[in-house]
Amino acid sequence: MIKVLKISAEGLPLYDGKCEINFINTQRTTSGDTEGMFKLSSSKANRLYTNNIESFFGINASGKTTILRLISFVFSVLNNEQINNIKYCGILGEGNEQNEIVFDIVFANCDTVNLLHTVIKYADEHYIITEEYIKSRKLLASDNKTSIFDFSSATTIMKRKDDEQYLVDDMSIIVGYKKAEKTTIVFTDMIEITNINRLKLLKEYPLSVLSYFDPKIEYINTKENNGKTVIYLKFRGEKERILYDLAELNTYLSSGTIKGINVFGRAISLFETGGYLIIDDLENHFNHEIVSTLIRFFTDKRVNPHGATLIFSTHYFELLEHIKRNDCIYIVENKDKITITPLNERIQRNDENKVQSFKSGLIGNTAPSYEAYIQLKKSIINKVEAIVPSPVRP
16 A cells, blocks of 8 residues: 655645655654554664654644645545546646646655656646656665655656556556556545534444444444435434434534544544545544544554554644654644644654643744734724723713
């Protein structure tokens, strides 16, 4: 299965310069802090791991959702989707024919490390790939966090010009690579259901998940009847309810229960194979303990033996206390353009108090400014005083 090691994108209109997202350990790794990581090589000498958690923290409108959409877009390209059919292709811009977007995606597959270089332009009212190649080399026991991205001596194993006879102009040559290597990438994108609480159709609703969120639920089963899905819901001590629309479950289940079943149900399927789960505003509809449970599951080798990765955004820096390493936390800021900065560039040690650093302002622009707070307070006072006369003083 494909393991993404790094995403690099240049030319995206919303971002300040090159946007880089690193999935490997860029900080020093010791034998005591590899529990929440996946080892790339069986070699004892190799100390390269991918993080099982990738988190993006920032204030409202900082660009966190846009970052997640970028990641989902890249995964969709790797999943053989045509660029113009990907739901987040809008991140490429508004159809500027002068703009050129360059993606460099580094991924591991079995004992090789590979570079997919893709150049995208807008022409004739749609996006096309104008240049593309894949370079590949052996994953070496001596590879480290720098050399793993060195492809100067790698072999070019595919070029777009060699494959034009069967590829449409907006589909990556990765389709040919995956077919030849008999590999794939698995990911679940839950970005669009951030504010929509509706249970998604699953093959199975594990009782352990149902009981964790609502102990009164005895089962939720679904069956196909004349091409339509029928839902059977039963609470302990009550009669079975038969529903004909998943939306009807909102009448009987809380928002937190619905989101919990959606998220944990998909997480369990990824634990069985490995892959990626993308969630925007992880804390929505969840209490603190549920969020920490999910993070603990992804960082527990017994629960997550294949290195499935949880990718999420959050407003609440308190959640980051559950993440041991700083190299899988990104600070997202938006000052005309979006920038992302790995937390380990601002806090060097993993054992430093992340929450206190955020509260004290050492991290940077991670909370609404004091000036904005004062302006908001004054505008509210002015509006209230304009409506309600001030009390008469004796």
